[in-house]
Amino acid sequence: MEKTKTIITGGAGFIGSHLAERLLAAGHDLILVDNFSTGRHSNIEKLVGDRCRVVESTAAEALSDPSLLEGVSRVFHLAAAVGVKLVVDDPAAMIRNNIDETDVVLRAAARAGASVLITSSSEVYGKCPVLPLQEDMELVYGPTTASRWSYGLSKAIDEHLAIDLARRIGLRSVVVRLFNTVGPRQVGRYGMVVPRFVSQAVAGKDLTLYGNGQQTRAFCDVRDVVDALAQLMDLEDAYGRVFNVGSTQQITIEQLADQVIEQVAEAGGPKVDKTYVSYEAVYGEGFEDPPHRLPDMTRLQEAIGFSPKVPLRQTLSELIASEQDRTRLVGQSEEEKG
Structure with missing residues (x-):
């Protein structure tokens, strides 16, 4: 990868900070916007x-300043509204944030002559029942009266904006749809299931499963994900295209919970159990969640030879150790105050 000045929006976030580490280690100068x-x-x-x-x-505020983009040749746009609960609680704010911010970022990159990568989401597929999910397949959403689908719709519009500018003015834009990225620094307060399970188990609390736990997902470690993002930004054949980024290793949420429980116990933590609650109890009446999400990874494999290297067990082990360390430090601090 040619060394260059790069902007990462959302650079202090979970994925953004890992991408920053990778690019900085490769010798790039970075501007982190957050x-x-x-x-x-x-x-x-x-x-x-x-x-x-x-x-x-x-x-939007940062990239509206032309001086920030002087000498910048790449922009990774990772900043976005986070978490299902936010989407359900205030969909209008989320829609404005996602679309308006992306529009400003794309136009700023175009004026600066910079390449730009937009992070989209598997939520774009809505409740499409055909698996695995391919980039060019039709999208299936529920009614507009169900706020659940507003996030995917807003991300789909982001994609349209990036692809349109690539076609009309030759903007070097790449779109990636992320599928259940997990790893160090991810927190559970925004509805992410893996850190939420880990936090509950380490604290000695039963793991809360929404629905019947038979939903399937495929989790991909953040370090594998940022490798893919960095490589796609350097690939001319990727411009104007959409790529799934994730794993093809499916697991039910119930199996995930069992694995977290097992690994926490192996790490010397408490032995806990599972409890089940309805989606309605958490997100309100009428909430829908796709029972299965699995990406077709053919396009990314053909483009960069992508194959995830970090197994879920390793990711969970690191998250558990980190949460145990955090809990010990909190306990020590409370003892000192006492």
Whole structure:
């Protein structure tokens, strides 16, 4: 990869901070843009220095300043509304944030002559029942009265904006649809199931499963994901195209819970059980969740030879160790205060 000046919006977030680590290690100069609504200073404090600076701002505000883009040749746009609960609670704010911010980022990249990668989501597929999910297949949504689908629709519009500018003015834009990215630094407060399960188990609480637990997902470690993002940005054949990024190893949510319970016990933690609650009890009446999500990875494999390297068991082990360390530090702090 040619060394270059790069902007990462959402750079202090879970995925953004891992991407920043990878690019910085490869010798790139970075500008991390984040308003810290969900990003955390602790994610990037070891990265900030002469070759990595932080702009505390929304993506739209930061990239509206032409001086920020001087010498920038790549923009990774990762900033977005996070979590199912936010989507359900305030879909209008989420829609405005996702679409308006992406539109500003794309136009700013076009003016600067920079390449741009837009992170979309598997939510774009809605409740399409045909598996595996291929990039060019038809999308299936529920009614507009169900706010559940608004996130996927907003991301689909983001994709249209990026693809349209690629076709009309030759913008070097790439779209990636992320499927259940997991790994160190991910937190469960926004509805992400893996860190939520780990936090509950380490705390000695039963794991809360929504629905019957037979939903299937395919989890991909964040380090594999950011490798794919970095490689796609350098691939001319990727411009104007959409790529799934994820794993093809399916697991039910119930199996995931059992694995977390087993690994926490193996790590010396408490032995816990599972409990089940309805989606309605968590998200309100009429909430729907696709029973299965599985990406077709053919396009990405053909483009960059992608094959995830970090197994789910390793990811869980690292998350469990991190949560145990955090819990110990909190306990020690409370003892000292006492």
